[in-house]
Each structure stands twice: as C-alpha cells, then as structure tokens.
Amino acid sequence: MLKVNDLEVSYGAIKALKGITFEVKSGEIVTLIGANGAGKSTTLRTISGLLKAKRGQIFYKGDEITNREPNEIVAMGIVQIPEGRRTFPDLTVRENLELGAWTIKSRKVINDKLEGVYELFPRLKERRGQLAGTLSGGEQQMLAVGRALMAEANLVLLDEPSMGLAPVLVDEIFEVIERINKEGRTILLVEQNAEMALQIANYAYVLEVGNIVFEGEAKTVAQDPKIKAAYLGA
Amino acid sequence: MSGIFNFQQVINSIQLGSIYALIAIGYTLVYGIVKLVNFAHGDFYMLGAYVAYFTAMFEISRKDQPNVIIILLISMSTGALVAFLSNRIAYRPLRYKPRLSALITAIGVSLFLEYTSSAMPFIGPSFRPFPDVIQTKQFHIGGAVLTNYQIINVAIAVTLMVVLTYIIKYTRVGMAMRASSQDKDALKLMGVNLEKIIDFTFIIGGSLAGAAGLLAGITYPRINPYMGIIPGLKAFIAAVLGGIGNVTGAMLGAFIIGFAETFGYAINSVIGEGIAYAILIIVLIFLPQGLLGKKTGEKV
Ligand SMILES: Nc1ncnc2c1ncn2[C@@H]1O[C@H](COP(=O)(O)OP(=O)(O)O)[C@@H](O)[C@H]1O
Numbered sequence: 001m002l003k004v005n006d007l008e009v010s011y012g013a014i015k016a017l018k019g020i021t022f023e024v025k026s027g028e029i030v031t032l033i034g035a036n037g038a039g040k041s042t043t044l045r046t047i048s049g050l051l052k053a054k055r056g057q058i059f060y061k062g063d064e065i066t067n068r069e070p071n072e073i074v075a076m077g078i079v080q081i082p083e084g085r086r087t088f089p090d091l092t093v094r095e096n097l098e099l100g101a102w103t104i105k106s107r108k109v110i111n112d113k114l115e116g117v118y119e120l121f122p123r124l125k126e127r128r129g130q131l132a133g134t135l136s137g138g139e140q141q142m143l144a145v146g147r148a149l150m151a152e153a154n155l156v157l158l159d160e161p162s163m164g165l166a167p168v169l170v171d172e173i174f175e176v177i178e179r180i181n182k183e184g185r186t187i188l189l190v191e192q193n194a195e196m197a198l199q200i201a202n203y204a205y206v207l208e209v210g211n212i213v214f215e216g217e218a219k220t221v222a223q224d225p226k227i228k229a230a231y232l233g234a
Numbered sequence: 235m236s237g238i239f240n241f242q243q244v245i246n247s248i249q250l251g252s253i254y255a256l257i258a259i260g261y262t263l264v265y266g267i268v269k270l271v272n273f274a275h276g277d278f279y280m281l282g283a284y285v286a287y288f289t290a291m292f293e294i295s296r297k298d299q300p301n302v303i304i305i306l307l308i309s310m311s312t313g314a315l316v317a318f319l320s321n322r323i324a325y326r327p328l329r330y331k332p333r334l335s336a337l338i339t340a341i342g343v344s345l346f347l348e349y350t351s352s353a354m355p356f357i358g359p360s361f362r363p364f365p366d367v368i369q370t371k372q373f374h375i376g377g378a379v380l381t382n383y384q385i386i387n388v389a390i391a392v393t394l395m396v397v398l399t400y401i402i403k404y405t406r407v408g409m410a411m412r413a414s415s416q417d418k419d420a421l422k423l424m425g426v427n428l429e430k431i432i433d434f435t436f437i438i439g440g441s442l443a444g445a446a447g448l449l450a451g452i453t454y455p456r457i458n459p460y461m462g463i464i465p466g467l468k469a470f471i472a473a474v475l476g477g478i479g480n481v482t483g484a485m486l487g488a489f490i491i492g493f494a495e496t497f498g499y500a501i502n503s504v505i506g507e508g509i510a511y512a513i514l515i516i517v518l519i520f521l522p523q524g525l526l527g528k529k530t531g532e533k534v
C-alpha cells in the first residue's frame with residue numbers, strides 16, 4: 001500500500017533520514033520504532049508532504065506521491081495523527097472533528113462519521129462544545145484520533161500516540177488502534193514505546209539516527225536479543 | 235442635552251468607529267494567519283473609495299439615481315481583488331522568508347498603490363469632492379443631528395460585521411481560518427490547502443476595506459490617493475488595542491478609538507486627539523496583548 005524507497009531528508013545541513021526503504025502492506029499494522037531523534041517524525045512528516053524529500057520516492061497504491069502537497073496527500077487517503085496531538089486549542093471538540101472531515105463534502109457523510117467517532121469516544125460527545133485546549137492529555141489524544149477518523153482515510157500514520165499518557169490510557173489508545181485496523185484501515189505506527197508497539201504490530205522496522213538497522217515480523221523483532229537490550233529494557 | 239458628552243458626539247463616534255472597524259478587521263485577520271502587518275491595507279480602502287466615486291459619477295452622468303448597494307458591491311470587489319493580487323504577487327513569494335522582508339514589501343505595495351494612483355490622470359494627487367449619492371436628510375434627535383448618510387454608514391458596517399462574524403464562527407472556511415492561526419501544519423494535515431485559506435482571508439479583509447472606502451466617501455466627502463494612510467494607521471492601532479488576531483477585539487478597539495478621538499477633539503480641538511492616543515499607549519503598557527488578545531507564554 002505504501003512503499004518508501006531510499007528516502008533522504010535533511011534540515012539544512014542536518015541529514016535526518018539517510019536513505020531509508022520500507023513498506024507497509026495493506027491491512028497491516030506496521031511499526032517504526034526508534035529512540036528520540038532517530039528520524040521517526042521526519043519520516044511521517046515527509047510522507048504527509050510537510051517536508052520535502054531530497055532523494056528517494058514514496059509510492060501510495062502504486063502512485064508516486066513524493067513531494068506532493070499535504071492537501072493532495074490527505075485527499076488520496078493518507079491521514080496523520082501528529083506527535084503531541086496538535087489539536088486546535090481554541091476550537092471546540094466538535095469543530096476540531098469537523099475540520100478532520102475537510103476533504104468530505106457531503107454533510108450527511110460528515111454527520112455519520114461524527115456519530116461514529118462519538119460512539120467510539122463517548123467522552124468526546126460529552127465535551128463536544130468545550131474548547132480542545134481545556135481537555136486532559138488523554139482526551140486530547142482521543143480527539144486527535146477521532147479527528148483523523150473523520151477523514152476518508154485508508155492509511156493512518158500515528159506519531160507516538162502513547163507519549164505522555166498514563167499506562168491505563170496507553171492501553172486504551174492501543175486498543176483503539178487495533179480496532180481501527182480491524183475496521184479496515186492500514187496503520188503505520190511510530191513509537192518509542194517499543195514494547196506496546198511490537199505487541200500489536202504485524203511487522204516492525206527499527207530506525208537509528210536516520211537509518212533502518214533492523215526489520216522483521218513484530219514477534220521476531222520482540223524476541224531479538226539486541227533489540228530486547230536496546231529497546232525493551234531487558 | 236448639552237456639554238461635551240452629548241448625543242451628537244456619540245453618533246459621530248459610532249460612525250467613525252464603524253469605518254475604523256471595517257479596516258481593522260482586515261489587519262487583524264491577515265495578521266492572525268500570516269503574521270504580516272499589511273501596511274497596504276489602508277490603500278485598499280482608498281481604492282474602494284475611488285471606485286465608489288467613479289461608479290457614482292458614472293451613474294450620475296447617465297442621470298440615474300446612484301444605487302448605494304451596487305456601488306458597495308463594486309467597492310468591495312475592488313478591495314477584494316487588490317488584496318488578493320497583493321497577496322499573490324508580493325506577499326506569497328516571501329511567505330517563508332524573514333518577517334521583515336514581507337513587512338518592507340507591504341510598505342512598498344502601499345507606496346506603489348498611492349503613487350501610482352496619484353500619477354493616473356483620472357485620479358490625480360489632489361482632493362476630489364465625493365458626489366451626493368442620495369439626497370441628504372437630517373433627523374433631529376434632542377439637540378443632535380443625525381443624517382441619513384450616517385444611518386446608511388452604520389447600517390452597512392454593522393451588517394458586514396455580522397456577516398463576517400457568522401462566516402468566521404459558523405462556516406467551514408471560517409473554522410479553517412481560526413485553526414490556521416493556531417497550528418498551520420496540523421491544519422495542512424486535515425487536507426486544507428493553506429494558501430487558499432490565506433487567499434480567502436485577504437479577499438475578506440480587502441472587501442471590508444473597500445466597503446469602508448465607500449462609507450468614508452459618502453460621509454467625509456473628500457477623497458485623495460493618500461486618504462488611506464491615517465485611517466489605516468488608526469485601524470491598525472485599533473487592531474493592536476483590541477488584541478491583534480482577534481476579530482471581536484479589532485471591532486472593539488475601533489469603536490474605542492472612534493470614541494476617544496471624537497471626544498478628545500470635542501474636549502480640546504488642539505491636543506484632545508493627542509491625549510486620546512496617549513491613553514491608548516498607557517492601556518497597552520498594562521495590557522500589552524491588547525484588550526482581548528491572548529496572553530503569550532501561558533501555553534504549556
Ligand atoms: N525542525 C528541525 N530543524 C532541524 N533539525 C530537526 C528539526 N526537526 C528534527 N530535527 C532533527 O532531525 C533528527 C530527527 O528528528 P525527528 O524526526 O523528530 O526524530 P524522532 O521523531 O525519531 O524523535 C533529529 O536529529 C532532530 O534534531
């Protein structure tokens with residue numbers, strides 16, 4: 001579904017990605033794990049078109065999307081839940097969700113999706129008139145997920161959804177991710193929390209300072225002694 | 235009613251404030267989304283006044299009764315078009331360049347519009363009397379005189395402000411405008427084409443400035459190519475006073491300036507207006523973010 005080939009991205013003189021190649025198969029949960037500063041967010045931001053690639057290509061469903069504008073990429077069905085939630089603090093919960101459906105024109109479809117999100121997160125329904133900036137961290141993460149579900153997306157990119165959340169909430173968010181996946185969306189999950197990510201993923205890539213240094217079935221990666229030592233605290 | 239604080243001054247203040255408000259909204263909208271102080275904004279107002287003038291003269295020359303609504307729409311379209319083109323030609327190429335370059339460019343656009351207008355033989359540098367688009371009627375309320383021009387002025391301004399508030403609060407594009415001043419990358423991730431939202435913002439701001447040009451023409455009936463400088467500056471002050479980026483703040487600031495100026499002048503025609511602005515400086519010292527602006531640095 002998504003193929004990234006020899007992708008290189010820099011910030012000025014700093015090379016953040018040094019030619020990475022990976023693939024996300026339709027229907028799967030693929031995780032990209034790595035320490036802080038490895039280049040995980042850079043990867044997702046480049047797929048979404050927020051950053052320009054210096055070299056390499058990105059293909060989505062066979063079409064090259066390298067360096068297209070973010071709005072075109074969303075319209076093609078790739079949606080991202082960015083690091084740090086990035087909800088609009090001075091907009092209400094409901095307005096945040098409505099913006100998530102920007103590419104959808106039909107009012108009826110939008111309303112149906114809104115109901116779907118409220119069903120998944122009843123808490124958001126309770127707080128629909130409240131400003132997003134007043135929500136707790138966990139609620140904001142739900143809003144960020146809900147907002148992405150408002151789009152007509154087949155591929156969901158998640159950037160560290162567990163960051164800054166209490167363990168109970170992390171479990172909850174990962175359950176939601178699995179559920180979204182079962183409903184038919186393909187997931188590319190970026191995480192520092194390798195343990196959780198490897199539990200729900202089918203396939204995993206390990207990123208270290210701009211290079212993919214390891215890949216394999218998530219179960220295999222979780223068993224690898226080197227990975228265990230470096231990322232699983234064992 | 236007598237003395238300085240009479241009803242006449244209130245009428246005049248509201249009328250002046252409503253013109254400042256229409257201009258100030260454009261400053262604040264554009265600043266909110268692209269962080270640019272668009273110094274050419276007062277010139278959109280000036281061009282709105284000229285186009286209103288020409289349209290009115292044309293209608294009068296055909297012995298038609300000038301239609302204020304048609305003139306208004308033409309002025310607004312002119313303001314919108316010039317604002318749109320300024321953005322596309324001058325500001326957009328500098329979008330991700332140092333802030334100062336865009337600011338200097340805005341001053342350049344402003345001077346360009348002023349000098350070019352005054353060089354045009356059909357505009358020229360000198361004052362022109364704005365024609366009567368309707369017959370003046372006066373209403374006496376207590377000791378105050380209210381003209382039908384003032385009523386039209388305030389009615390149009392208030393209607394436009396209500397429509398604008400509706401657009402910003404309740405439409406999708408209005409939502410995107412608000413979101414864009416909060417987090418541009420997140421907005422792009424929603425599939426929003428940010429440049430289209432910026433175009434729309436300039437169009438809205440420009441059209442309101444164009445409308446203000448017509449209103450100034452009919453109520454202070456002398457226009458010239460430099461007429462936008464001072465009202466533009468004052469509207470900018472109003473936007474900052476209200477809290478730049480905040481539309482309600484811009485309107486509030488504009489009316490406060492309208493009142494401060496009118497009453498300052500009535501109290502003392504020599505230094506009254508100066509004192510009004512001194513008060514504004516003091517307000518900003520204590521409320522640097524403006525009356526309704528967000529305190530910076532409170533975000534966690
Ligand atoms: N806006 C930026 N400007 C300069 N360097 C950046 C910027 N964003 C990230 N980097 C650098 O790029 C590298 C990868 O960052 P990032 O993709 O955010 O890592 P991760 O998401 O894995 O923590 C880091 O060395 C980081 O310092």
Ligand SMILES: [Mg+2]
Pocket residue numbers: 037040041042083159160
């Ligand atoms: Mg990151």
